[in-house]
Amino acid sequence: MNTAIKDLKFNSRECGSCPIRHRAVCSRCEPDELDRLEEIKYYRTYEAGQPVLWAGDQMEFVASVVSGIATLSQTMEDGRTQMVGLLLPSDFIGRPGRDFAPFDVVAVSDLTVCCFRKKPFEELMGSTPSIGTRLLQMTLDELDSAREWMLILGRKTAREKIASLLAILARRDATLNQLTPTSGMALDLPLTREAMADYLGLTLETVSRQISALKKAGIIVLEGKRRVIIPDFAILMAETGDDFDGGPLA
Amino acid sequence: MNTAIKDLKFNSRECGSCPIRHRAVCSRCEPDELDRLEEIKYYRTYEAGQPVLWAGDQMEFVASVVSGIATLSQTMEDGRTQMVGLLLPSDFIGRPGRDFAPFDVVAVSDLTVCCFRKKPFEELMGSTPSIGTRLLQMTLDELDSAREWMLILGRKTAREKIASLLAILARRDATLNQLTPTSGMALDLPLTREAMADYLGLTLETVSRQISALKKAGIIVLEGKRRVIIPDFAILMAETGDDFDGGPLA
DNA sequence: GCGCAACATTGATCAGGATCAAGCGGGATC
DNA sequence: GATCCCGCTTGATCCTGATCAATGTTGCGC
Numbered sequence: 001m002n003t004a005i006k007d008l009k010f011n012s013r014e015c016g017s018c019p020i021r022h023r024a025v026c027s028r029c030e031p032d033e034l035d036r037l038e039e040i041k042y043y044r045t046y047e048a049g050q051p052v053l054w055a056g057d058q059m060e061f062v063a064s065v066v067s068g069i070a071t072l073s074q075t076m077e078d079g080r081t082q083m084v085g086l087l088l089p090s091d092f093i094g095r096p097g098r099d100f101a102p103f104d105v106v107a108v109s110d111l112t113v114c115c116f117r118k119k120p121f122e123e124l125m126g127s128t129p130s131i132g133t134r135l136l137q138m139t140l141d142e143l144d145s146a147r148e149w150m151l152i153l154g155r156k157t158a159r160e161k162i163a164s165l166l167a168i169l170a171r172r173d174a175t176l177n178q179l180t181p182t183s184g185m186a187l188d189l190p191l192t193r194e195a196m197a198d199y200l201g202l203t204l205e206t207v208s209r210q211i212s213a214l215k216k217a218g219i220i221v222l223e224g225k226r227r228v229i230i231p232d233f234a235i236l237m238a239e240t241g242d243d244f245d246g247g248p249l250a
Numbered sequence: 251m252n253t254a255i256k257d258l259k260f261n262s263r264e265c266g267s268c269p270i271r272h273r274a275v276c277s278r279c280e281p282d283e284l285d286r287l288e289e290i291k292y293y294r295t296y297e298a299g300q301p302v303l304w305a306g307d308q309m310e311f312v313a314s315v316v317s318g319i320a321t322l323s324q325t326m327e328d329g330r331t332q333m334v335g336l337l338l339p340s341d342f343i344g345r346p347g348r349d350f351a352p353f354d355v356v357a358v359s360d361l362t363v364c365c366f367r368k369k370p371f372e373e374l375m376g377s378t379p380s381i382g383t384r385l386l387q388m389t390l391d392e393l394d395s396a397r398e399w400m401l402i403l404g405r406k407t408a409r410e411k412i413a414s415l416l417a418i419l420a421r422r423d424a425t426l427n428q429l430t431p432t433s434g435m436a437l438d439l440p441l442t443r444e445a446m447a448d449y450l451g452l453t454l455e456t457v458s459r460q461i462s463a464l465k466k467a468g469i470i471v472l473e474g475k476r477r478v479i480i481p482d483f484a485i486l487m488a489e490t491g492d493d494f495d496g497g498p499l500a
Numbered sequence: 501g502c503g504c505a506a507c508a509t510t511g512a513t514c515a516g517g518a519t520c521a522a523g524c525g526g527g528a529t530c
Numbered sequence: 531g532a533t534c535c536c537g538c539t540t541g542a543t544c545c546t547g548a549t550c551a552a553t554g555t556t557g558c559g560c
Contacts, residue, residue, distance in 0.1 A: 074401045077493045082404040084397035095390050097383070102394050132382045133347070139389045140345050144352050146396040147334035151324045153403035154332040154451025158547065193508060201404025206547055208509055225508065225555085243327045408517065443538060456517055458539055475525095475538065 036128075040120040046070075046107035052093075053101040061115040062094030068111035069190045072103045073198060083198040084146070088172055088190075092138055096122050108195060153201045156241055161200040162210040163239035166220065170230060187228045214239070286378075290370040296320075296357035302343075303351040311365040312344030318361035319440045322353045323448060333448040334396070338422055338440075342388055346372050358445060403451045406491055411450040412460040413489035416470065420480060437478045464489070 043066070046052055052070060053059065065087050072085030084103055087093060093105060093113065125131045152164050169189065170181040189196075193211075197204040214220045219236055221229040230236050237244045293316070296302055302320060303309065315337050322335030334353055337343060343355060343363065375381045402414050419439065420431040439446075443461075447454040464470045469486055471479040480486050487494045 076491055080405040082401040084400045097387055103397060129379050132386060136382060136386045136389060137347055139386060139393060143389060143393050143396060146393060147353060150334045150400060150403055151332040153400055155330040203548060241326055453518055
């Protein structure tokens with residue numbers, strides 16, 4: 001799917017056409033920042049299943065997901081694995097100031113990333129405070145979602161975990177199109193049952209069973225194995241166990 | 251224990267005597283940064299069990315733990331709670347750029363924090379890039395530990411969870427004194443069995459049973475309920491399930 | 501069309517940790 | 531010193547999700 005690259009029409013002056021730089025790096029689109037970023041960027045593509053980085057690898061770039069999906073994960077010696085990050089388009093990969101990858105990064109679908117060479121990126125960050133500020137905000141967001149994820153892993157039942165994951169995916173899907181999740185929306189699951197299990201700290205059999213249970217209960221409708229219709233988003237939310245004030249997402 | 255405050259001997263020129271500013275805010279101790287931080291700081295104390303912030307509260311300060319222990323946690327409507335952060339001396343509380351606390355912060359022991367009023371702190375951050383950089387590094391560290399915590403919550407057995415927690419506490423305890431954990435070291439548990447359970451996604455009964463099991467196996471020795479001796483740190487590490495290369499911590 | 505492989509579903513059984521319950525120990529209060 | 535309470539331990543039983551196993555479905559290469 002290397003066509004993804006040529007479908008992107010970058011223009012160094014118009015932020016709207018550069019989702020990566022706009023959403024993931026620049027807080028406001030200062031033309032000179034964009035020009036300097038332009039000089040140090042390049043693209044990489046990976047096929048589904050291909051590793052991007054192993055934990056411990058030297059990282060010579062930071063990057064932003066253009067299209068496709070990658071996961072951050074940890075694997076124990078005996079093979080138990082836990083996903084610790086799910087990287088969707090516009091998400092940031094890499095840590096300025098660090099030399100080695102702390103976790104495995106794997107492409108779960110065909111993947112295109114926009115890379116910035118790390119050294120010059122760090123220099124640019126030093127001279128352009130707004131990039132550092134933006135990165136701090138993004139990191140704080142990631143920390144918040146990691147912490148919500150911890151509640152899911154530590155305290156929720158299998159059914160609540162599945163409902164929570166569907167709600168998270170629906171929300172991210174909707175926000176990518178600058179919408180909020182709506183009742184009746186369709187959701188294409190980007191993950192296999194096994195990847196969902198690794199996300200939620202379950203086995204793939206339990207994931208499958210709980211999805212079937214939610215289907216049987218009418219909370220979701222399946223179209224094939226990977227497409228989910230959510231007839232009533234509020235009812236799905238009620239299954240997540242989160243207290244939900246019926247606010248803007250209803 | 252409000253005596254904690256008067257025991258602190260701050261000196262605006264000598265970083266060594268100001269653990270907060272040195273470890274948690276300044277990356278290098280520029281005298282003028284210190285002076286400006288000095289102007290906007292004040293102290294607060296809390297008693298054991300007292301809330302510092304509820305999720306959703308307005309935050310008018312950022313802060314650094316001086317002494318004592320606080321937790322970050324989330325509670326579901328039915329009372330299930332998951333700890334998502336453990337704040338020990340020198341840890342940072344608060345999010346520059348955010349107005350509301352995302353999680354509950356509770357003092358679990360008597361607690362003293364050094365606060366900086368948020369507005370001026372953010373202004374100082376804007377004009378002093380090294381503070382922003384330092385904060386980004388600290389946030390990245392927190393994100394990494396949140397992700398290791400996710401592996402513990404999602405994939406480890408109860409026994410591995412307990413061993414992991416003891417190893418984490420031992421390591422933090424040692425690093426506070428600029429050491430590495432050693433075999434034979436004593437560790438004063440700062441948490442009740444219930445708080446440990448909330449940390450690990452277990453019940454307090456399971457925590458108690460697994461601690462007894464580790465004791466019976468000779469992996470730890472208990473002195474009273476709260477003091478743990480670790481006869482051989484490598485043996486404890488072997489119980490965590492982490493792959494452990496026998497490296498610098500052995 | 502056939503065969504194969506990857507992904508998914510479903511069933512039967514097992515076990516780890518939760519739940520319910522009783523009792524212990526030590527420190528604070530009177 | 532007696533009492534109470536909180537934190538903790540231990541036991542008995544239950545139940546959710548893991549494990550082991552078989553079968554179903556889809557898509558792809560030939």
